[in-house]
Amino acid sequence: MRPSKWAAVEQERELVVRTVGALSVVKGLCDRLGLAEAVDRFCPIRSVAEYTHGQVVEALVCNRLTHPRPLSSFTDWGERFAVSETLGIAACKLNDDRLGRTLDALAEHLDEVLNLLARRALERFGISIAELHWDVTQLSFCGSYQEQQEGYAQVKYGRTPKRTIERQLHAGFWLAAEGAVPLRGQGFDGNAEDVSSVEPALARLDALRAALPHDSPPLVVGDSKLLSAGNVRAFSERRLRFLCPHPKHGPLKRRLAALEEGAFTPLAYASERQRSGEPRYLVQESTLTVGSKQLRALYVLSLDNRDAARAQRQRQLARADEEIGKLNRGVPQRHRTAEDVQRRAQTILERRRVAELVRLEVVDEGGHAQARIKRSEQALAAAEQLDGQLSADQLFAASKRQHLIESRFTDFKGPLQVRPVFLHSNKRIAALLAVISLALLLYGLIEREVRRALPALDTAEQRLLRQRIGRATARKILDQLSDLAAVRARDGPTRLAQPRPIQQLLLQILAP
Numbered sequence: 001m002r003p004s005k006w007a008a009v010e011q012e013r014e015l016v017v018r019t020v021g022a023l024s025v026v027k028g029l030c031d032r033l034g035l036a037e038a039v040d041r042f043c044p045i046r047s048v049a050e051y052t053h054g055q056v057v058e059a060l061v062c063n064r065l066t067h068p069r070p071l072s073s074f075t076d077w078g079e080r081f082a083v084s085e086t087l088g089i090a091a092c093k094l095n096d097d098r099l100g101r102t103l104d105a106l107a108e109h110l111d112e113v114l115n116l117l118a119r120r121a122l123e124r125f126g127i128s129i130a131e132l133h134w135d136v137t138q139l140s141f142c143g144s145y146q147e148q149q150e151g152y153a154q155v156k157y158g159r160t161p162k163r164t165i166e167r168q169l170h171a172g173f174w175l176a177a178e179g180a181v182p183l184r185g186q187g188f189d190g191n192a193e194d195v196s197s198v199e200p201a202l203a204r205l206d207a208l209r210a211a212l213p214h215d216s217p218p219l220v221v222g223d224s225k226l227l228s229a230g231n232v233r234a235f236s237e238r239r240l241r242f243l244c245p246h247p248k249h250g251p252l253k254r255r256l257a258a259l260e261e262g263a264f265t266p267l268a269y270a271s272e273r274q275r276s277g278e279p280r281y282l283v284q285e286s287t288l289t290v291g292s293k294q295l296r297a298l299y300v301l302s303l304d305n306r307d308a309a310r311a312q313r314q315r316q317l318a319r320a321d322e323e324i325g326k327l328n329r330g331v332p333q334r335h336r337t338a339e340d341v342q343r344r345a346q347t348i349l350e351r352r353r354v355a356e357l358v359r360l361e362v363v364d365e366g367g368h369a370q371a372r373i374k375r376s377e378q379a380l381a382a383a384e385q386l387d388g389q390l391s392a393d394q395l396f397a398a399s400k401r402q403h404l405i406e407s408r409f410t411d412f413k414g415p416l417q418v419r420p421v422f423l424h425s426n427k428r429i430a431a432l433l434a435v436i437s438l439a440l441l442l443y444g445l446i447e448r449e450v451r452r453a454l455p456a457l458d459t460a461e462q463r464l465l466r467q468r469i470g471r472a473t474a475r476k477i478l479d480q481l482s483d484l485a486a487v488r489a490r491d492g493p494t495r496l497a498q499p500r501p502i503q504q505l506l507l508q509i510l511a512p
Contacts, residue, residue, distance in 0.1 A: 229291030
């Protein structure tokens with residue numbers, strides 16, 4: 001007997017369609033790390049509870065990577081995405097109370113959980129820590145935060161990189177250069193100086209390395225905040241090598257100006273656009289004393305930066321000449337005083353940043369004040385001595401890779417959409433920062449795994465990846481998977497709904 005038309009319609013209504021996106025990929029990586037088990041090891045829950053803290057943390061991490069929105073929309077994510085089918089958690093159970101209890105429990109064991117998962121990432125994915133990068137970024141907050149718990153990073157007013165004062169928290173990250181994988185993060189008070197974050201960060205690194213098989217000390221790369229007497233002593237006590245730029249203040253500028261350009265020798269490093277040309281970086285080696293420690297110092301001369309600086313200086317001098325000429329031509333009509341002419345001419349020179357390179361004088365011509373400038377050859381020669389001379393921030397390829405952690409900060413505040421945070425408790429903020437740190441770890445692993453798989457792909461598969469995502473970044477990979485859907489008959493098995501060829505290839509790589 002053939003089914004009626006109405007029976008076919010009824011059967012179609014039984015289908016359930018949910019967005020999967022990258023959920024299955026992220027869940028697979030969580031399983032490889034044993035994320036839920038690691039949380040449950042330190043944050044056990046009563047046996048009668050429906051879901052463990054590990055399952056909820058796993059859901060939080062998956063949410064950050066598939067639908068990064070405020071926690072208030074968490075239930076909506078659970079209903080739209082295949083959360084029940086993939087994670088085994090009913091969407092209606094992911095309410096504010098459950099999330100809050102999990103964040104409170106996680107906050108009690110942040111270091112243990114983050115160190116265990118970072119160690120597993122190193123071991124299970126074969127990541128080298130021969131070169132590590134450290135840096136700090138800022139997170140803005142709203143609210144008063146008058147009463148905060150001790151033992152957790154405090155939301156405080158502090159100065160931002162934009163020179164504004166905001167209520168904020170600092171977040172520091174350790175990143176492995178191999179694969180640009182952020183291993184773990186930690187919070188610091190919002191009014192703390194970046195230089196003061198280094199020693200606590202090294203203590204966390206000690207705990208991570210202690211649980212690893214014997215390894216050679218890593219090279220730590222950071223910004224100029226590493227260079228203080230206390231930090232140098234901390235590195236020395238741990239027998240760790242470090243590399244950072246020197247702040248370019250007055251004493252350093254005088255030291256650079258005294259260097260003989262002929263004593264510089266070529267560096268082997270070349271950027272991608274300079275592979276086939278002559279060496280564009282020159283180096284001269286010396287020593288530097290910080291506190292009681294003598295450090296190796298390398299002064300690097302960038303020929304491109306030198307040429308660009310000199311060309312820019314000549315343009316600025318020419319523009320200053322032109323503007324002062326206009327000032328002089330306008331004087332007879334306005335009958336400006338000598339003081340007024342000098343003030344206006346000085347403003348022009350300062351705006352063009354050539355005031356230290358010329359001598360300004362005001363003369364009387366036909367009863368009218370006229371500005372005259374003469375270039376100081378001595379000042380120009382001194383300025384040219386500094387052209388292209390950079391401190392260790394341009395040092396070799398290791399220092400060039402500091403952009404990796406800065407790019408991860410862009411991911412931290414971009415694709416993961418970490419925006420001003422509205423949690424009331426700084427204890428829960430610390431736990432949420434840990435969740436986002438774990439999401440960033442998985443974000444880096446996704447990018448690393450696809451890039452490592454590229455050489456083993458056949459020509460057609462490589463061409464497909466280049467056409468669809470170009471240079472493989474985690475953001476582009478997740479975008480390609482974002483519209484992946486799952487279909488199932490009610491109470492039946494779930495299957496993916498016709499993934500596109502690029503999605504099939506990414507799933508083959510990331511979820512074999």
